[in-house]
Amino acid sequence: AQKITQTQPGMFVQEKEAVTLDCTYDTSDPSYGLFWYKQPSSGEMIFLIYQGSYDQQNATEGRYSLNFQKARKSANLVISASQLGDSAMYFCAMRDRLSGGYNKLIFGAGTRLAVHP
Amino acid sequence: DSGVTQTPKHLITATGQRVTLRCSPRSGDLSVYWYQQSLDQGLQFLIQYYNGEERAKGNILERFSAQQFPDLHSELNLSSLELGDSALYFCASSVGGDRVSGYTFGSGTRLTVV
Numbered sequence: 001a002q003k004i005t006q007t008q009p010g011m012f013v014q015e016k017e018a019v020t021l022d023c024t025y026d027t028s029d030p031s032y033g034l035f036w037y038k039q040p041s042s043g044e045m046i047f048l049i050y051q052g053s054y055d056q057q058n059a060t061e062g063r064y065s066l067n068f069q070k071a072r073k074s075a076n077l078v079i080s081a082s083q084l085g086d087s088a089m090y091f092c093a094m095r096d097r098l099s100g101g102y103n104k105l106i107f108g109a110g111t112r113l114a115v116h117p
Numbered sequence: 118d119s120g121v122t123q124t125p126k127h128l129i130t131a132t133g134q135r136v137t138l139r140c141s142p143r144s145g146d147l148s149v150y151w152y153q154q155s156l157d158q159g160l161q162f163l164i165q166y167y168n169g170e171e172r173a174k175g176n177i178l179e180r181f182s183a184q185q186f187p188d189l190h191s192e193l194n195l196s197s198l199e200l201g202d203s204a205l206y207f208c209a210s211s212v213g214g215d216r217v218s219g220y221t222f223g224s225g226t227r228l229t230v231v
Contacts, residue, residue: 109159
């Protein structure tokens with residue numbers, strides 16, 4: 001069965017520094033997608049970045065980048081130049097393929113990031 | 118605004134009652150997914166609809182049901198509510214296939230059962 005593991009319940013970082021949030025996954029499907037979402041204290045789920053299993057380059061979106069190491073089955077999120085507004089819960093998720101060509105997302109337990117001034 | 122609209126944002130109700138949560142997907146998206154986020158269980162997939170038809174079921178209780186209407190909005194019905202049903206309920210939508218950033222979440226409905 002597919003599984004997402006986030007081993008860091010909480011992390012903190014100084015403002016303007018970079019931080020890496022860990023995510024490992026397990027799947028036997030050769031075609032998969034990995035997502036990171038941010039959930040601030042207000043509760044909404046905000047899409048940050050996506051990496052497909054066949055993508056040759058690591059995904060980047062502004063200050064977010066994904067350190068994708070396929071052989072290690074890891075997809076760590078790197079946030080550069082942290083800002084106070086980055087304080088939130090971060091979820092790693094994987095697309096789980098269902099029968100009939102449909103998909104759903106399965107989520108890790110999340111990492112709570114606190115950015116200190 | 119993500120384009121996925123969930124109503125109501127907050128709901129407080131008593132044990133044993135029934136509630137309906139509503140979701141309007143992003144324009145053009147045919148798939149709707151419901152998730153439950155509780156403190157002890159994390160984000161759990163409940164059910165998926167595609168163009169009006171149920172496509173996948175996850176950890177959804179028999180007291181819960183859902184449907185997707187011809188205009189593609191979806192409703193999640195929760196009945197015989199228990200204290201443990203208190204959670205944040207998310208709706209997400211997607212086009213329905215393997216798309217890059219294809220899952221867009223609403224802002225959730227926070228259900229409190231007292």
